[in-house]
Amino acid sequence: MIKRISTEDLKPGMFVSSFDLSWFKHPFVSTRLGVVRDQGLINELKKLGISHVEIDTDLCTADEARPSPEIRPGKAARERLQPCPSEGDPERSARFARKLFDHAMTATRSLMDSVRAGKPVRTEEFQPLVARLVDAVNHNENVLHIILSLKSFDDYTYTHSLNLAALGVLLGKSMNLEQADLERLGLAGILHDVGKCLVPREVIVKPGPLTEEEFNLVKAHPALAHGYLSRQNDIPGEVLRAVLEHHERLDGSGYPRGLADGAIHPYSSIISVVDVYDALTSDRVYRPRMSPHAALRLLFNQRGQTFPEAMVDTFIKRLGVYPSFSVVQLRNGCYAVVTRQTPGRPLFPEVMVFCDREHRPLVKRRLDTWRLCGELARKEYEIERPVEPGELPPPMLMGIA
Structure with missing residues (x-):
């Protein structure tokens, strides 16, 4: 039987079947939390501003310390995904x-x-x-x-x-x-x-x-x-x-x-x-x-x-004309991977050079093509062409975005 109660009345051993809060505003994989095993979860629900929850009285357990195996919530129900980090990291x-x-x-x-x-x-x-x-x-x-x-x-x-x-x-x-x-x-x-x-x-x-x-x-x-x-x-x-x-x-x-x-x-x-x-x-x-x-x-x-x-x-x-993580060749022959778009300058993204025209590895270095080509008139750093993956696949540069 489903019963709606105040979070203030929620106790360990009760089975939470649902609560009313947008998934964007809570860290749980599901609103079906299962058996409340300790006061910590109740405190977290209150901190999120959840005033009421729905409990399934048929699945509540009297033994608060040991919920029965058949109703114990799975790991996924309590799994959390951390907040998205800032762009500067x-x-x-x-x-x-x-x-x-x-x-x-x-x-x-x-x-x-x-x-x-x-x-x-x-x-x-x-x-x-x-x-x-x-x-x-x-x-x-x-x-x-x-x-x-x-x-x-x-x-x-x-x-x-x-x-x-x-x-x-x-x-x-x-x-x-x-x-x-x-x-x-x-x-x-x-x-x-x-x-x-x-x-x-x-x-x-x-x-x-x-x-x-x-x-x-x-x-x-x-x-x-x-x-x-x-x-x-x-x-x-x-x-x-x-x-x-x-x-x-x-x-x-x-x-x-x-x-x-x-x-x-x-x-x-x-x-x-x-x-x-x-x-x-x-x-x-x-x-x-x-x-x-x-x-x-x-x-x-x-x-x-x-x-x-x-x-x-x-x-x-x-x-962008050259989407992030696509490979391009510069006029100087070097190959680079696009790392970031330059607002208002679709032809001049930021890139990371990683090899020369002969596909020989280079020390990776970041280039602001708009500053180089626009402000400093260094035309050799303009993008000559996009590179098809079959010619040269993009490198894994996960730390440079």
Whole structure:
């Protein structure tokens, strides 16, 4: 039996099934905290300003020191993610990004396993993750770029969902969306491809061209995901729309319903833009990835046709002509990785030089290309061209963002 009580009346041994506070404002993986084992947790809830909680009286235990094994909360329920560090601490930012990435991979694998087994999706497990992504886009965007750079070294199946959550939040913030919208976009990014778990794996990972029948199976994954997730009552309708419509296109050429223009939800359009960008810049079984610059150019060529023009323009402006962690070659022949955008100067980002024209390693040094090329007229430090990953993959420079 669920009963709502004051936090003042909460005692060790009671089973907290829920409390009313936005996931962005609390550090727990779930609002279902389980059995309260000590006064410390109660004090923390009070410190967060939580005045009431819901308890499950059937799961409360009389023995406060030893909650029964079958109702003892799992480790994930008490797991905490630290607050996002400041932008001025690059080493801590890198460590935080790696930890957040590892947490996301664990949660996403659990998500996919649950769907394959026909179990309900525990959306509360993703709430702290999404909250930290929103926090990063508000206070330390370098964390997002570091996370995105890690996708080359882990399984695309899982990193793609995290990347879409990060990029969706980034684009949503650039469009001046509210906090709640950013949280829903992050969740939509995590959930958008769960329908692929319901399609035969040999079709999803097939390295060659798909037959018409196989392509139809793949095209069913948005509807399969929507049908599966709709059976739960804790997933916002806008998120379900994004899951269903992320392959719809402005000109009606998409699937599964062939929607066009105004019939497509804005969340769906945001997820579709970042979905294409991340797919193009990732290695797939049937083709190598392309550079971020080339992927943005392809999106630019489709603006106003398959994707909303203003949305694509905003996305390109936010990422920059040469996105962070992409490789470029300077006019002097040296290769560098982009480390930071220069506000208002999209052609002149900050870079880190790491090898010469013969690919021989150099002592890494940071360059402000705008200051060198603009103020000091050192044209040899201008960016000559973007470099495709197949020619020279980006180095792992996690500490220099």
